[in-house]
Amino acid sequence: MLDLAILGLLFEQEMHGYEIRRRLRDELGLFANISFGSLYPALSKLERAGAVAVTSEGPSGAGSMIPSTGSLSGERAGLRARRAAAPLAASKRSRKVYRITDEGRIRFEQLLAGEEVDDARSFGLRLAFARHLPPTARLALLERRRAQLTRRLATDLARASGERLDIYTRSLVEHSTESTEHDIAWLDRLIDAERQGSSPVRSEPSSDPRHETPQHQTQ
Amino acid sequence: MLDLAILGLLFEQEMHGYEIRRRLRDELGLFANISFGSLYPALSKLERAGAVAVTSEGPSGAGSMIPSTGSLSGERAGLRARRAAAPLAASKRSRKVYRITDEGRIRFEQLLAGEEVDDARSFGLRLAFARHLPPTARLALLERRRAQLTRRLATDLARASGERLDIYTRSLVEHSTESTEHDIAWLDRLIDAERQGSSPVRSEPSSDPRHETPQHQTQ
């Protein structure tokens, strides 16, 4: 679902459609080049459903209020218009800034915790917003994905060993098998880290307090 | 395109829709579970375009063609009444066996040599039928794909190093980068093998003539 991606981005801060596409491409990397033919209908549908609301003006803070948004989107606006000639006025083009509603937040958490973790995209999207999940659901997501990949690995191995294939198809199947094994090993590392990080309840809080300094920390 | 997959399978031997789906799933592994909502419209479209033709009977060869006379018109009516008519031909269910035409073979080679090698599926499909390509086009296909992955790797690396991401998104991006590197290494092996196997024009034909013995050899 594309709805999850939209709501997840709007969960952090309000923005317009083009910006949603840009972030999906540049930051997440998922939905490599999401089409506007998908994005705008999805936004309209979410608006009709009451999950998002449009605040028809106010691109990038515009200096009226909010010092926080100024710092957040500042690095983005900086490289876009680094001339600093007239940063206050900005552009008054036709742009519809979307904002998530309370209903949309509920919908977001429903989608994020949903059971349908079929494809790689859907899983990657959920993982990108996994910080909004409680640790239990986060672990469940990882293990669900791992089980899926294990099933796929079994069929891949059966196909690689049993059939008689030409060299190109065989190489394709073998490479697919290796990739799946690689994915499973990655998931195992994530699962381990998740188990390690959640159960030890900071036994020595004074010794080494969090030298990782995670940037986004929502809870 | 799904047309390429269909024509590629029919290129080897004629079969019906359900069988096409089964082979795509069990042998190729691409289009993991292709939907009938895609397959049957695609077959109809190919039939309208003259790329395939339907030979309304003949499951698994089963004793030459056998015009079967009246069953052509009454294939629908016959299936509910006929029981003991043909013990050799096995089931007389409603099945439409498709066969590729000369026009379809031309279309197949056009699609196979086409330049649009965007996604992984399209490339995997072409590679699965790469034995039908001349060595030059085969090498070009591999190198086109490698160039795409190299471009993607560059953007992935930029994303991984530049932005400040939470741990899950960062892990996702890093894993994606590793996967892309893995894919490139695989392509390099394929390209090397392709260069090794094509350029040496059997200088010693008597010494060690091709101990690989590929199973399918269509040309």
Added chain:
DNA sequence: ATTCGATGTATCAACCCGATACATCGAAAT
């Protein structure tokens, strides 16, 4: 001064997927 590319919203045809319906058949379960 004009071209060019990025930004921004929007729509369309074609395509693909998941679900569903209908129908036949072989085999296991009751």
Added chain:
DNA sequence: ATTTCGATGTATCGGGTTGATACATCGAAT
């Protein structure tokens, strides 16, 4: 023996995705 169940087989429908296209404004380079 009959029912149930799963595999085989063709087909359609709604909804979501894509790629292309259109239109428009703006900043910057030629």
